[in-house]
Amino acid sequence: MFSILLGAAVLALAGLLVLQTIWFRSAYNVEEQQFDNKVNLAIRALTDDLLKAEGDSASVIRPIVKKATNAYYVDFRHALSYNILDSLLRKNFARHDIDLPFELTIYGAQPGTIVLGNYYSLGATSKDHATCGSRALPASTPMDFMITFPGKRADIVGGMKFWILSAIVFLVVLSLFAFLVIDLMKQKKLSEIRTDLMNNITHELQTPIANISIASEVLRAGTGKMDEHKSLHYANIIYEENRRLKFQVEQVLQTALCEKGQLALIKTEVNVNTLVEEVIRNFQLRVQHRQGQLNCRLEATKPVVLADAFHLANIFYSLLDNADKYSPDKPDIVITTTNTLSGILIAIADKGIGIRRDVQRYIFDKFYRAGTGNMHDVKGFGLGLTYVQKIVQAHQGKISLTSEPHQGSRFELYFETC
Template sequence: MSRQKIQIILVLASLALVALLSAQLVWLTKAYSVEEKAFNHRVQVALTSVSDQLLTGLGRAEAKPIQQIASNYYLAELNAPVDPSQVEHLLEQELGKRNLHEAYEFGVYNSLDDTLMFGKYVPATHRQLAEKGDAILKHEQTGTPLLYNVAVVFPGKTAVILGEMEFWWYSTGALLLVVLFFAYTMFQILREKRLTELKTDFINNLTHELQTPITNIGLASEVLRKRPETLSPERLTRYHDLIYSENERLRAQVERVLQMATMESGELALKKEPVDVHALLQQTSQNVAPRLQQRSGHLRLDLQATRSLVHADSLHVANALYSLLDNAEKYSTQAPAIEIQTRDVEQGLLISIRDHGIGIKQEFQKFLFDKFYRVPTGNVHNVKGFGLGLSYVKAIMDAHHGQVTVESAEQGGTRFTLVLPV
């Protein structure tokens, strides 16, 4: 699938999902408002019935309609000398009849100045048998009876309504699950896509890298085959040397690819033995020394660790160190200046390899240890490589229960830090 096609699918599918989610949201709010209306209705009918009964008891006319002051706050304007315990009893009875078993608070207020005369919290369910709740009695009723209003509050109204929308939670949950699966699938597809692209780059790169020595060997052997007698001994040696070195290069390259394949199949067999990392560092530095000399660069060793003995596979660790030094040299435009430092740390031995080369932008750093990854440089690839070095380093460090981290700034050089348990 082409990148464009994937993008179109991604956008369309995301749009469809957004539409679906919005529809669900609209339905959810609608369902909520329907449930809320039903709740309000039940409370209002119950309160009307309470008011009517209270007022008829006092020989008064019908009550005023129930007012809803806030979403969960209902007021019955009675303006009558009612008895709080009777209010409580009637509320109990009427709410119960309408299946409203939620906790509520009610208050009896003086209708003239709105002061609370009596208040009580009634807990949810089985109220008939229940604890009495905490009542506050502000004023004893003395002398001429005052005129009261009754207010009822349902503190848990929203929770109750949400609880009644069970079906909606299941369907929303299912929808979210679909979104999650979709996101995961897309993530996987994009990852696969990226890997395929990297692999294609790698194959192009590899073909190119193999072609150069093959061509060189071909040309040299052609000359040797056709006119060996006309060649001077020096030129003969030069051609032989060329064939030999190009063949070595070819072999090394094939070896690296094979090594990667072995690692991929999980067959990396480590031969662990006590290894002196300092000696290893000195040896690998010597291996890059000729290349550094050629570019008039220099390498400084600062080996401060007191415990440099680790239990490791010396060949693989040496390869990993070489890979880092190779990068430090390759990715320096001016004369390479490399510093190697070791230090004791809590987790073991720390090795830091620092260069002053081109550096790596922050945004690319998280991909560095991915197989085949090379920092994109447009179409110019003046530094050759397969993007295998760092993924190898990472694999080797993992196999030794070590760590590798990178710090870098564009044009500010790079520092790779390895930590190996001693």
């Protein structure tokens, strides 16, 4: 329903915009036609006065030719006196309320031969153009002339103040509508994301809670009857699911703190190699359960960085969690550490489904989750990589991704060493 109403509103505004454009164009054409009529009447009166001044009232002047939107050519073909032309031109323009600056060009008998040309500004008199007036025109030679108004278009538009004001008001209304539409679409998208997030949170938290509940009930029911191997197995389930639950809750809370700028880091000297080994030990059981492998090559000889050990371990765990979830078959994950000139590079690579290049720029956006064909195949909040990026940035580090579809992904983290 929202899409239908939005589409109808957009179509209505588009129709109004088209109508506004048509109305404005029509109004401009009317104004231009009125100006052309005034000029034609003034020039007709001018040619009649010129012929009378020359004592020739029987000749017929050909129709005025509009060479351009603002240029009017008179095929006069009679001898002209500049002083008489200048005087009668001003007189007739004043009589017909034409007060725009204009250019006057007089042509000789041969086509295209300019005998005299000048620019007449608003309010100028014949004295202002004495130099042109002193140039004698050839006597008894047929002449034509053309009058051009350089500021015609600007004058017409300037006279359409009501239409311009209405167009500005309409554009403002259109801009406000566009802003509201964009905002509504964002709100709708956020509402959908919020709903999906709540559903995902409910599902993700229910799973470890259910597993913990089942394992604890089995332990309670088998107290004194269960062998040590089975007890350890269920205890490990409770431990791993509890750790998973804690990580999920912590991820949501820490991301919220990052968004508010309230994240407090407790930085100490941390040995990255040692921290990676600890994370791998805790994560190894999960990979082995899927019959996968998790290998590490800790080649950094200067592994100490100034960082918050808790958050650093969390981002390693988050990247390993992604590598595991997005490996549809047996996970094959490799984590390496190497030194650069001034820091340490930690790389976590997998051989999973990979990420398309066209969506790689979105993966760090909050709530974004790359499609996997069936979005329900891989569960999550869409906060993992957002959290990772913010923690890396809070440590003045860098994160990059190299990935190809069906060839896996490789995340690289860089931190300066102590």
